[in-house]
Structures are given as structure tokens and as C-alpha cells.
Amino acid sequence: MHQKRFAKGVYSFLPYLIEVFESHAVRHHAKWYRKFDYEPDSVGREENLEILLIDIFAMLLLTMPVWGTLMWFNPWGGIIFISVFFMHRFLWNTIHRQMHIPEDVIFRNWGAYRFLARHHFLHHQNARKNFNVVFPFTDILFGSVGVAQLKDVREMLRLGHILPRSVRTQRRLDRLGFPVLGANH
Ligand SMILES: [Zn+2]
Numbered sequence: 001m002h003q004k005r006f007a008k009g010v011y012s013f014l015p016y017l018i019e020v021f022e023s024h025a026v027r028h029h030a031k032w033y034r035k036f037d038y039e040p041d042s043v044g045r046e047e048n049l050e051i052l053l054i055d056i057f058a059m060l061l062l063t064m065p066v067w068g069t070l071m072w073f074n075p076w077g078g079i080i081f082i083s084v085f086f087m088h089r090f091l092w093n094t095i096h097r098q099m100h101i102p103e104d105v106i107f108r109n110w111g112a113y114r115f116l117a118r119h120h121f122l123h124h125q126n127a128r129k130n131f132n133v134v135f136p137f138t139d140i141l142f143g144s145v146g147v148a149q150l151k152d153v154r155e156m157l158r159l160g161h162i163l164p165r166s167v168r169t170q171r172r173l174d175r176l177g178f179p180v181l182g183a184n185h
């Protein structure tokens with residue numbers, strides 16, 4: 001989604017992919033969501049917040065040789081491959097929306113969710129790192145894991161994606177003037 005040079009040939013055949021690229025990499029985290037959990041613009045708020053069904057069908061069209069071959073040898077292999085796209089879309093849409101428009105959902109304090117939220121928060125700070133919202137291990141695999149700076153830690157404390165380990169730590173942070181909203185969520 002970010003490496004425009006990567007498949008220039010493909011992009012020229014599919015202007016649609018350029019639109020996806022721009023809606024995400026150019027607008028979602030360059031223009032909109034300067035503040036990770038709030039976007040005042042009503043258009044910007046929704047743009048690229050969710051993966052659309054049409055995106056999934058486009059991806060399935062592009063990867064047809066893969067799942068088509070799989071399907072030929074083992075129908076279950078093909079079905080699982082296709083299901084992963086839909087499952088990924090469901091997870092992506094659910095957690096990405098929650099990260100940017102927080103609501104009182106059941107998983108908001110789950111460790112796994114906060115881990116993914118920190119991962120994606122750092123992607124918004126540096127678009128060359130932490131590409132994957134749902135499967136962060138791919139960033140470990142490709143060596144694209146982002147490192148938090150002090151200002152990021154401060155903001156993640158405010159967002160509640162980092163929780164102080166103890167009341168003492170929280171008091172210390174209070175004294176330092178670090179807002180820790182997460183602890184009260
Ligand atoms: Zn991105």
C-alpha cells in the first residue's frame with residue numbers, strides 16, 4: 001500500500017490501486033487523524049477507516065492464480081485462503097475504527113488490542129514502520145517495526161494504550177505532568 005515504486009506496472013493497469021494508496025497512505029495518516037483518536041472533518045473521519053468489500057474483491061481478483069491453483073489441488077486450501085481475506089477485513093475494520101474513534105467496547109482494555117493499537121499508533125507517527133494493523137508479526141518478519149520516542153510514549157499513555165504498572169508509577173507520571181487517561185477507562 002505504501003511502496004508506490006513496488007509495482008508501477010500493476011498500478012498503471014489498475015488506477016484503482018492508486019486511489020487505495022492515496023486514500024490510505026496520503027490522506028488517512030498524512031492529512032487526517034493528526035490526532036490519533038479524533039478527526040474533526042466528517043469526510044476525513046471515515047476515509048480509509050475500513051477496508052471496503054470492493055477492496056477485498058479486487059485483492060481476490062489479483063490473487064486468483066494463487067487461490068485458483070490451491071482450489072484445483074485442494075478445495076479446502078482455496079476456501080481457507082479466501083476466508084483469510086474476509087477475516088482480515090473483519091478484524092481490520094473492527095479494531096482500526098476503535099483505534100481512531102474509541103468507544104466503550106468490550107475489547108478496549110484487552111492487552112492484545114492495546115498492543116495492536118500501540119503498533120498502529122507508531123505507524124501514524126512513521127508511515128515507513130508498522131504497516132500491518134492486524135498481523136504485526138509481518139513487520140517483525142520484514143524488519144519494519146517502529147520504535148517509540150518519548151513524545152509517543154506520552155501520547156500512548158494519554159490514549160490508554162500504555163498503562164502505568166502501579167499506582168506509584170501513575171502518581172509519578174502525574175507529577176511529571178503526563179496525562180494518563182487510559183488508567184481511568
Ligand atoms: Zn499506512
Ligand SMILES: [Zn+2]
Binds near residue numbers: 028029100124
Ligand atoms: Zn489508522
